[in-house]
Amino acid sequence: MRRFLVKRLWHAALTLFVMITGMFFMFRLLPGDPTATVISPALYPKAQAALKAQFGLDQPLWMQYFIYLKNLTVFDFGVSFHTLRPVAGEIGNRMVNTLVLILPSMIFAYFLGALVGAYMAWRRGSKAEGLLVLLATALQSTPVFWLGMLAILFFSLKLDLFPVGHIVSPGKFPQATWQMYFSLDFLHHLALPFMVNVAYQFCFPFLLMRSTMLSTIGEDYIELARMKGVPENKILYHHAMRNSLLPLATTLPMILGWAVAGSVVIETVFSWPGLGLLMVEAVGRSDYPVVQASFLLIAVLTVGGTLLADLMYGLLDPRISYK
Amino acid sequence: MKRYVLPLAAALLSSSSLTAFAQGEKVPPVDFLTWPAAKYQHYYETSSYIAEGWRELGLEVNLNPEPFPNPMLGKWFSEHDFDVVMSVLSGAPYRMEPDFFTNAQFNSAHSAPGDWNVGEFADERVDELGKKQLAIYDADARRDVVLELQEVLYDLQPEAVIGSAISTTAINADNLEIPGYVPAPDGLRSIWNQLEMVSLTGQAVKMGQTIDQASFNPLAANIAEDFNNLSLIYDRLIELGPDGKPRNRLASNIIVVDETTIDVTLREGHTFSDGEPLTAEDVKFSFDYFKEWEAAYYKKYLERLDEVIIQDDGTIRFKLTEAYAPFILHTLGQVFIVPEHVWGSVIEDTGISKPQEFRNTNPVGSGPYSLNYWKEGQEIYFTRRADHFMKPKSDLLFVIFGSAEVVGAALKKGDIDVSLQPLVPTVVDEFEAQENLKIFRTYPNGYMSARYKASGEIFKHKALRQAATAAIPYEKIVDEVLGGDATRSASSIVPINAFWHNDSLPLPEYDIEKAKQILVDAGFTWDENGALHFPE
Amino acid sequence: MLLDVQDLAKHYVLGEGFSNLFGLSNPQKIRAVDGVSLRLQPGEVLGLVGESGCGKSTLARILVGLELPSSGALLFNGNDIAEDIKSNRKQFHQKVQMVFQDPYGSLNPQHTIEEIVTRPLIYQQLGLSKAELKDRAIDALNDAEMMPAKRYLNKFPHELSGGQRQRVCIARALVLQPELIVADEPISMLDVSIKWSIVRLLKRLVKERNIGLIYITHDLSSVPAICDKLAIMYLGRVVESGLCDDIFKQATHPYTQALLAASPNPNPDVKRGRPNISGAIPNASNIPTGCRFHPRCPNAQPQCATEQPAERHRGYHRAECHFAFDVKIERTKRA
């Protein structure tokens, strides 16, 4: 068990290290003037040189790399070329914003998907089931930004029920950031992107739950419970569902990680000041310390999610033994 | 690669096929560097209309949209890797200085990578006139030279000037009044208009934009939005008026003693936001400090500053290394006066290695506003200093949105009072139709043009530049692409910059016959496929 | 001599390699085949009999070149080919073919019968045309009594019965016209009704084409019908070998005797005896000292536990037992 854990942790660390290194050199080794992505070429040449020195870009590449690695060990991601602000401070808040959008909606989508999926497995072959499968697949097949646009169009602009985007109303920003997350205004802003994300993410847990349930229902102990006269809904929610939750639960962290990576799109539509939006903006500004750091953070979340999923699977499934 | 192979092949063909009359090589395809269609639809569309016009001349034109900012900016400014570039230069108050859009852009001395003469245009008369106007401090005398310079440029056509898109912004009239509105080129972003804004709700004026402040460190700033907000907090000696003329801000008088000596008298009795008096020492300190620490943006403007001397308590003398007429607007009008009692010891106090690293999140300035809070990436709140000589009327709250689309929607919904983000020209009438919204049209001093690479194989021919300029469907571009919301100009100094603009130059018109005639006269020919060939 | 195996051994070491770089585990030595000698003439069938785990499958894998021996000589037509396999595997496989136990698993489910039978020719890169390939496949199928062959060419394995599949396996082995075929329990997974037809087919092929066949089985009942010679394997060694008839009449090793006693007799009147040996075959990583059969041997004497028995023989009949061909002991046992 400990060996398994250590091995997985080591793999995750290796994965991150390779990504960090890859990202670092990708920015500097790809064709074109490497500093052109850093320093606006529209600047006066002497100003360019001054800026280069200011950001330490006049050092040899390998030196820059070692400095970068060294700083990473103390969570120093450098300074944004655009805001001159330490990147760590800049992305911290953004990550919280992303998580408050993604985590609750994903967990809700999972919860809903599991319930509906289980119920639909029970009612397999019914018209409702076919329709829901179609609907869920169609939602998953729809570009989430388009879904978001339609939601804004209808719920915000037409019905005027929700704000069109952003995280709080202008001027309503509380003094302390944490207060924001507990304000009604914030929840009002969260509602629409939350719903869109739930609609989009609903499909996977729904179908997964449905198919695991279908195989669980066929197993002997369910038949046995039925023969013993256990009420149907108790069989459904007590016996069958409990045993079908395992594959669902174990995929959750991994899917969460992927959802964070996918938040780029939904944050852009709703102008949600999260990590994904920050990254898109930073790419647009060639602010690569910020790009690298937000990429790294998103990667930590995805890698961490996969790791957690692996561990959970190992812990929860009695059939798996550790090598 | 292809570009070099094709003419060779064409040459081989034409020499072997014994054509009856002498024909030069085929004009190679024109590489038209432009903006990505997705985010810069109007710029891209403009270039595609231009390309269509040129194709009628028998030119082969390849639109080459590159992602902005990179690599497009790199190809545009560093590598000069294009035959034509869809040049869109934004307006800014200091760009009202006539040097900027003329001499700085077309003097052959500025052709180095990164400098402004991206087309590597070279002409002796332009260089000479450009140098001449730099040494004339008297505006009227200088104006004559600048007008002549525009005339020469009009003939040589280093670029085809399309015009400038009118920038339309809107406010929510239910919540906001701007009684003293002045039509500044930067519209609602202009400090003169922001000072005049009166909130009817009793709260701060809420303004939506898409770009967050980078920092409140004037030495580190280098984008327009940063300077706008910095000038709310810090004063300058001179402020460019909405009419393009310098107005005194901290200065009460300016005397040009000789070509290289300028005396500035300081406004009396003004204080910083922490109560400390603003003195001549602070002024000298600021200029010396910006120069000593090589503040990147200011490097160019402080190059000719030799020495700052305090004459007496209220007078400061600036010694220049050479005559430099734009000094007043470009240098005195841009350097912020920072308090010596803060910045003098900032390195020791904070342990940084240079002042550019200072975040300055709690800035002490002498400007009409002080920073109340800055929620990075979200909101910036400025509290007015009621006792400031510029008399700000309301507190200002800048709200940062993720995209221009959302800013527009938020304004429509009444979430914000002002959209600082220009509305896309074609949606303006939709905003106009909404009763509580008031539209402001501003005529920026920036402009769009097709900048030829005058040192390149194709557009080194003056006649071809002139003909290309006459083959652009200007009216269609203005009507269809820019939704009619654009002003045309014959010169790179646009009409809004009225004092310096040469209004005797006729607007270039779309006239394909005239364009062809220019080419015929210059010896250009067309082959049986209608492709243009260089003169023999 | 078609095949002459001399003192062949295959030892595996477990727990070695990368995971043991730091000496974390004790490597275990498994002696799967531990000094086997066999001889086979063309046109001869050698039966190789033993319980599962005795090393006969490993021996088979070595004989067809799927694995390399750890030591010993492997002479094919008089040439030692142990080294040859490494450098020239293709040519070796042309001469030696194998028929596997499981006719379900040994056919690629995604290939048609034609593909299955022609693949060996393609792998051998003989440069045959498509038509030639097809002809040879049809010939091979006909030889394997899949008639009419054309009907089966485009079928997939899952469309055939077990017996038909085993015929396809045999056709695949025949198509390269080998000199030696190793058949590893070729009938153990087939229905009784089909078993004999496959055995007859193999026997016919051996005689008609003068090829050698090593017939591996754990079940002695089919042996008399096909084998000329017999070798009994126990824990990696051949404990008794000789002509089939000799062994069936006069088995001298207690292990052989036990196997014979346990095998079903075709005559239903004869009651099937129980082997009078107890326990299971020991692990090949922990081979007993002395005679490797002694812990299970009903006749074990003290010396059996300490001394490894030397080979004793009477004519071609050989056995590894301290008391082989010892009449007295034999008599007591029979009593």
Added chain:
Amino acid sequence: MLRTFLNFFSIVWRSYAGKISLIVFTICMSLAVLGPIAAPYGPTERVYDAAGNLVRLAPPSWDHWLGTTLLGRDVWSQMLWGARPALTIGLLTALGTVVIGVNVGLLAGYLGGAVDSFLMRLTDIFLGLPFLPFIIVLLSLTGQNIWTIILAMMAVMWRSTARIVRAEVLSLRERQFIAAARTTGASDFDIIYREIAPNVMPFALVGITFALAWAIITEASIGFLGFGDPNVVSWGSIIYDAYASQMMYRAPWWVVPPGIAIMILVTSVYFMGRAYEEVVNPRIKQAG
């Protein structure tokens, strides 16, 4: 290869949902092939009325079935032109993805040992890569055209196919027919590509369908984020145009059709994949 494909269609055709989705997909494919011929206007052609005025933001009519855009382009024509890039990008990406994924899976699973460890670490790394952010960074560095978009998507998407195929190869390589092939003289190459590969083709096909669905959506997302190929009109770029022009409220005919088209196409692809998967391999669950 061809056989597996035909088999794919016949299996999909067996189920009701599969039948419908196959028909829908075929319609989309023929639109992609014939669309540009059938389209009344060019993808960026401006439409002028008799008086020479640009036909701007015209609502759907007999002349313009889906109306026109802000710059006077016929939306129906754009939809027809846009089908081709969506499907080309999708299919090429899916194909490339599966070719890489299958090969990595085959080599890792068959060769084992150090090769396997290396390839699986590589797969881990790509599994950890945040999908969209990585593609955006890659595109911002390498330029935005169809080919870099395809390559960028391929670079990330092969990972899941590789994993599934490897797991399958691990069990396949122990099967007797592999040993059988070996005794007939098959080389490693023969065994990997002639014996094992046909057996993982069903997995590859399932992978193709899911990769296709993903690629179409991802291409649209890339376009929406402004990193699409500026020279290509695709369904994603039509949506972005409408969004960036702030016209989606006023001109629903402009923004709704491409979204619906993507939805229908991707849904049909998903259903085909599932219909096939249910028959071929009831064990694996559809994963992102």
